[in-house]
Amino acid sequence: MTSIATQLDTVVARIRSSCHQSNRKPDGVKLLAVSKRFKADAVQQAFAHGQRAFGENYVQEGVEKIQQLAHLPLEWHFIGPIQSNKTKDIAANFAWVHTVEREKIARRLNDQRPADMPPLNVLLQVNVSNDPAKSGILVEQIDALAQCVAEQPNLRLRGLMTIPAVDLSPEQLAQDFNTMRMAFERLQQGFDSCDTLSMGMSGDLELAIANGSTMVRIGTAIFGQRTN
């Protein structure tokens, strides 16, 4: 087995055991393999070992890989910051976007989604730690942006995503994850289409799953350290 295959097995086992410990169904948490800074060849190795969903942070790099691997049945998620001048490429190439934080961006993605593609799945990025260095809306702003996204015919509101601050204690991190769980459950009351809470990375997936995450975004633990 390649090291990517081995590491993928390890991550899948970590997800399973976290689900078990939290009394959750093992298929209730989806694995998004974050392939940023790794080449199409690495994605192909993960695919050969059963992985289907991949996350990219940079539009141009992502679109190149999507085109190189167009013959494979992959599901591509955009998880990086969105500049207005990149919305067209995102709308035309990705199945999901995790980082919507402005109405203007939501409207552009809607307007630019090609008519022959299914609606673009959208998560709202929430700055749960209220960290000035992080993007995302505040919890209090979720309702208004959710309403806007839900009104766009070419977008489908699926839930929330967060990247907590990096310097939190385990207690603070657990508290932020729990805040997200409550915000997500509240959002689900208003919007039937919401089924996804994208939360947890290589270092904290167990804690995220214990706090209700339904999708973990894992890069390093699958592909190794990013060197650039």
Ligand SMILES: *Cc1c(COP(=O)(O)O)cnc(C)c1O
């Ligand atoms: C890079 C990245 C990840 C993956 O982080 P790892 O620590 O490598 O698992 C997850 N989410 C986002 C938004 C990222 O940019």
